[in-house]
Amino acid sequence: MAKIKDLSFGVCFAGSIALNIFFVTNNLFGIYENKQLSWSQRAGAEAEAVAAVSCSGHGRAYLDGLVVDRKPVCECNTCYEGPHCSHFLPDCAAxxxxxxxxxLEPFWMQNAESSALLVAGWHRMSYVFGDQSSMSQELQKHILKVHSNARNAITKGKYLVFGVGSTQLLSAAVFALSLNSSSPARVVAESPYYPVYKTQTDFFETVHFEFKGDALLMKNTSDSAGNVIEFVTSPNNPDGNLRKAVLQGVSVNAIYDHAYYWPHFSAIPAPADEDIMIFTISKLTGHAGSRFGWALVKDKDVYLNMQKYVSLAEFSISRDTQLRALQLLKVVLKGDGxxxxxxxxxxxxxxxxxxxxxxxxxxxxxxxxxxxxxxxxxxxxxxxxxxxxxxxxxxxxxxxxxxxxxxxxxxxxxxxxxxxxxxxxxxxxxxxxxxxxxxxxxxxxxxxxxxxxxxx
Amino acid sequence: MAKIKDLSFGVCFAGSIALNIFFVTNNLFGIYENKQLSWSQRAGAEAEAVAAVSCSGHGRAYLDGLVVDRKPVCECNTCYEGPHCSHFLPDCAAxxxxxxxxxLEPFWMQNAESSALLVAGWHRMSYVFGDQSSMSQELQKHILKVHSNARNAITKGKYLVFGVGSTQLLSAAVFALSLNSSSPARVVAESPYYPVYKTQTDFFETVHFEFKGDALLMKNTSDSAGNVIEFVTSPNNPDGNLRKAVLQGVSVNAIYDHAYYWPHFSAIPAPADEDIMIFTISKLTGHAGSRFGWALVKDKDVYLNMQKYVSLAEFSISRDTQLRALQLLKVVLKGDGxxxxxxxxxxxxxxxxxxxxxxxxxxxxxxxxxxxxxxxxxxxxxxxxxxxxxxxxxxxxxxxxxxxxxxxxxxxxxxxxxxxxxxxxxxxxxxxxxxxxxxxxxxxxxxxxxxxxxxx
Missing domain, CATH: 3.90.1150.10 (Aspartate Aminotransferase, domain 1)
Known part of the structure; x- marks a missing residue:
């Protein structure tokens, strides 16, 4: 009887020890896999909780979105309403x-893990990076690689300028090309053209440039004396056609807006190789809200003047935006890119x-x-x-x-x-x-x- | 003897059971606390790994920093070098x-958990927020609360404008105040003044305004006809003194640069209540690299013109930056704020x-x-x-x-x-x-x- 008792006691003890071994190993393994995060845990849990809010696929809750009773609530897509955005409004306009x-939002939902980014409280507080510049070297490298993968631009022998979306770079380029002009440079674009070329140029109304409308009209009047700046959008917004500059000549400079020159929107007959080419993450990854663009610039003086514009307008491009752009481009380059x-x-x-x-x-x-x-x-x-x-x-x-x-x-x-x-x-x-x-x-x-x- | 053996056996068994109870409770507790993150896990682990790189307290590794052999490396503070920034360069200039x-960096290291932020791949891709604006409502609320806590500005009856640092808002305010001027507005500031007022105004060189130097000189010449814009920096950069506008009159508008009007840098004799007041996160939380500032503006037309400037210059302020600023201000307001x-x-x-x-x-x-x-x-x-x-x-x-x-x-x-x-x-x-x-x-x-x- 005592032997049986001893035996069952021994079995229980062995079982308990085995369970102990399992737990210890499991915890060690957990630590090794770094499953137990420390200071980043709260932020991750908060982001996952917000992402888990159900909005019926017709809306989304955001970390910085509306909060009711301390809980994030759905922001509904156009034509949907209700606490879960499940109610379609039948008379709503398209x-x-x-x-x-x-x-592109579904692409980023599918790539949730690789595109997530944790920003520490002390991330890049300084005005400058370690190399005293205000542009992330890693981000520059990734941009060049994305162009090489997409085969849409020749980056060799060009300088990179970062901007707050391509919008800022359009203005920076006009300033840079007209700074040393004796008479105001005339800014033109072939109709139909993106309205911002006109509204932006008109608003800044400097002594250096003025907007003069359709490039074809200027070509036909053969009045081409003095400095001329032509915006060329290729593929064109609104009609999607690939374009070349209308005007030619020693006093004509073209700014190529290549926002849409990606395989999403157009055939890429050859890598673009213009003197000033402007790109934006808005139309590449879909992150319009991030406000990040870049220019590839051949001439050193033009590049320096564009840098000067960005610097005087606002010092430099947000380090938070640069970090985000880097993470997004890492996903763009994942696998075969x-x-x-x-x-x-x-x-x-x-x-x-x-x-x-x-x-x-x-x-x-x-x-x-x-x-x-x-x-x-x-x-x-x-x-x-x-x-x-x-x-x-x-x-x-x-x-x-x-x-x-x-x-x-x-x-x-x-x-x-x-x-x-x-x-x-x-x-x-x-x-x-x-x-x-x-x-x-x-x-x-x-x-x-x-x-x-x-x-x- | 058998009794002693039994007793020791019993103690071991009880100990083993207790250990098992501990592990089971701990694991359950861990699950309850949502310690096992899903898609945000990788980002958290990556950020923690970078933060754990040892740089001897004289440098820091960053997520977007230099990478050698696929590992992030230290960026050393001035006058330090070596793989861990442990080597002081004795002849280095201060x-x-x-x-x-x-x-303020040590403050954010101390508040690592509360200031960490996880950004999802699909965060705010749109040009606009749910309410069709481009400014986070939550961030606006937090800014007003920070002013109320710091008792440094009266926000009631004022409009808020966001900018890429205060730098952009200085320019936006000058444009806004001079847009409808019949003759160029004269921009002045009392010496000694922050150099950007001059360099920025000179660079933009529009038909609407020109920089005219020391406000005191203009006061003494009593030539005050026409539109005048005075920058007033209070406390002043460089000397820290609290200032009031030098010039008075119906055609004089003051832009108060309150970058340093926080309890860190100055006594706050009373909440400021000027028509145009500009603030920046750079000097409040130390995040100069984030490029985020705001203006409190009394006059609706001036406010609308400043919004128009920001919109034409670059549409709006990065959603990534706005989210970051919100997280930082949440920490500022933590506890008693x-x-x-x-x-x-x-x-x-x-x-x-x-x-x-x-x-x-x-x-x-x-x-x-x-x-x-x-x-x-x-x-x-x-x-x-x-x-x-x-x-x-x-x-x-x-x-x-x-x-x-x-x-x-x-x-x-x-x-x-x-x-x-x-x-x-x-x-x-x-x-x-x-x-x-x-x-x-x-x-x-x-x-x-x-x-x-x-x-x-």
């Missing part, structure tokens, strides 16, 4: 006005095909023609995948095309804003899936009613 | 040139006392006089704690004071940069402990040699 690049381009191209092409198929059934509307072209990145001929539809109202009486669309509950951007006729309207293909789906639905509805309207 | 606010002010004041006062005590032994040098004053925040009379020493070389032959200091291995900023005599030099008290200690050491050395030099 808003295709802005170039908000939310089409092609994943984001494939994801983005598929989505943009799919959207374009759906829209252009719908419009092809219409006699009232047409869209721009973008020929298939050989793409250096995909190494094959590829079809269009533009960021915007440049829609034309073909009926004689439809002189105000955005009003025609508005009557059908679609918000677009009028042609006149791009220095074109109001017979044109720009519709954004860049926004969220919700926005795009509603736009497509409303367009289909509009086209389907065409026959009826014709007979009225 | 650099007191810039206003880099690294004196006074901790950072106490920490910062103690450190600045200590530095000032050490330096002024040293200089008081000298006949060759003097420092500015800052009278003790009642402080609304501390609710008592308090002594000086300025951001800078405004040092004067008193010997007739020492007309170039910064050269005198440079010969003693101290780098300062010459008086002429502030539109003052070169008999003055500005020395920064804001930098890291290493920088300050070396400055104090070199100054002591210089003063101690005075007697000897006098007899030469």
């Amino acid at each position: 808003d295709a006005d802005s170039g908000d690049p939310l089409f 092609r994943e984001i381009f494939h994801f983005a191209y598929e989505k943009m092409r799919d959207r374009w095909e759906k829209i252009s198929q719908t419009v092809s059934l219409s006699k009232r509307f047409t869209v721009q023609d973008i020929p298939p072209q050989y793409c250096n990145f995909f190494e094959k001929v590829r079809g269009p995948s533009p960021a915007y539809i440049w829609l034309k109202c073909e009926r004689e009486e439809d002189t105000n095309c955005s009003a025609v669309l508005l009557a059908a509950n679609i918000i677009g951007r009028s042609g006149s804003l791009f220095d074109a006729e109001d017979r044109y309207v720009r519709l954004s293909l860049l926004k969220s899936d919700d926005d795009f789906n509603l736009l497509l639905y409303r367009l289909k509805e509009l086209v389907s009613k065409e026959g009826g309207a014709d007979t009225l | 650099d007191a040139d810039s206003g880099d606010p690294l004196f 006074r901790e950072i002010f106490h920490f910062a004041y103690e450190k600045m006062r200590d530095r000032w006392e050490k330096i002024s005590q040293t200089v008081s032994l000298s006949k060759r040098f003097t420092v500015q006089d800052i009278p003790p004053q009642y402080c609304n925040f501390f609710e008592k009379v308090r002594g000086p704690s300025p951001a800078y020493i405004w040092l004067k070389c008193e010997r007739e032959e020492d007309t170039n004071c910064s050269a005198v200091l440079l010969a003693a291995n101290i780098i300062g900023r010459s008086g002429s940069l502030f539109d003052a005599e070169d008999r003055y030099v500005r020395l920064s008290l804001l930098k890291s402990d290493d920088d300050f200690n070396l400055l104090l050491y070199r100054l002591k050395e210089l003063v101690s040699k005075e007697g000897g030099a006098d007899t030469l």
Whole structure:
């Protein structure tokens, strides 16, 4: 009896010891795997809790979002409401006005782990980096690598300037090119062009430059004496066509706005190699809110003047933004560095095909023609995948095309804003899936009613 | 004997069971505390690994810092080198040139947990927040609360504008105040003044304004017709004195630069209540690299014009920077919301006392006089704690004071940069402990040699 008792006692003891060994090993292993975070634990838990707030796929809670009863609440996509954004508003307009690049949000949700970033309280408090510059060397290296992967720009022999989005760099380039001008430089762009070229140049109204409208008009008047600065957007916003400068000559300088020169939006026939090329993370990764852009500049003096502009306007580009951009570009370069381009191209092409198929059934509307072209990145001929539809109202009486669309509950951007006729309207293909789906639905509805309207 | 064996066996068994209970409880507790993070785990572990790199307290490794063999390496403070920054360079100059606010870095190391921030890959990709604005409402609320705690500004009845540091807002305010001017507005500031007022205004060189130097000269010439814009820095950079506008009149507008109007640097006699007041996180929390500032503006048109400037220059302020600023201000407001002010004041006062005590032994040098004053925040009379020493070389032959200091291995900023005599030099008290200690050491050395030099 005592032996049995001893035996069972021994078995229990051995079991208990084994369990101890398991726990100790497990904890050691945990520590080794660094599963038990220290000071970063709270921030991670907070971010995960916010991300876990359910918004029915039609909204999102944010760390810096609205807080009710100390809990983050959903911010709903356009046309959705309710505490979980589950209620669709049937009469809501399809808003295709802005170039908000939310089409890439699902990519970042899919890459949650690799794109997460923990910022320490003491991160980069100084005005300068260790090398006394205000530009992260690591970020510079990553930008060059992304261009090399995308095969869209020749970076060798160029200087890099960082800016608060490409917006700031447009202005910096105009200042830099006109500083030593004896008479005011004339700033032009071929119509239809991105409205900011005009509004920005007009607002700053310096003694050094003035906006003079359509580059083609200047070409035709052959009045090309004095310093001229031409904005060239390629692919173009609004119509997605690849462009070259209209004006030539020793006193003409071109600023190439390559915001959309990525495999998402256009064939890349060859790496661009212009003297001043401006890029932005907004349209590459979709992070418009981060306000980060860069310029590749060939001439040293122009580069120095652009740096001086950024420095006098605001010293330098936020270290928090530079760190974020670096983390995002690390994800862009992950693996073979092609994943984001494939994801983005598929989505943009799919959207374009759906829209252009719908419009092809219409006699009232047409869209721009973008020929298939050989793409250096995909190494094959590829079809269009533009960021915007440049829609034309073909009926004689439809002189105000955005009003025609508005009557059908679609918000677009009028042609006149791009220095074109109001017979044109720009519709954004860049926004969220919700926005795009509603736009497509409303367009289909509009086209389907065409026959009826014709007979009225 | 058997009883003793049984007893010891029993004790071992009980111990083993107790250990198991401990592990089970601990693990359950761990799960309850959400210690096992999911997608944020990697980012936290990476940040902690970088923070754990040993740099001997004389340097720091950063997430976006230099990488050697895939490992982050130390960036050393001035005058230190080696893989762990442990080697002091004895002949290295004490650099007191810039206003880099690294004196607050230890505060953020102490508040590692509460200040850490995890940014998700999809954070605020849009151009706008949920309310269609580009300014975080939560951040606005926190800014107002920080002012209320610090008792340094009346925010009621004022509009808020965000900027890329205060630097951008200085320019935005000048544009806003001069947009509708019939003749160019004349921009002035009382000497000695912060050099950026001149360099920035000169660079932008618009048709709307021009820099005209010392406000006192304009007052004396009584030529005050037309639009005048006066920069008033209070407390002043370089000398720390509280200031009021020199010029008065219906056509005079003052821009109050209150970068240093915090209990760290000055007594707060009363909350400021000016029409345009500019603040920056650089000198409040020490995050100069984040480039975030704000303006409190009374007049609606001026506010709208400043918004327009920011919008045309670069759309809006980085969402990453706004999120970071929010997290930092949450820490500032933690508990009774006074901790950072106490920490910062103690450190600045200590530095000032050490330096002024040293200089008081000298006949060759003097420092500015800052009278003790009642402080609304501390609710008592308090002594000086300025951001800078405004040092004067008193010997007739020492007309170039910064050269005198440079010969003693101290780098300062010459008086002429502030539109003052070169008999003055500005020395920064804001930098890291290493920088300050070396400055104090070199100054002591210089003063101690005075007697000897006098007899030469």
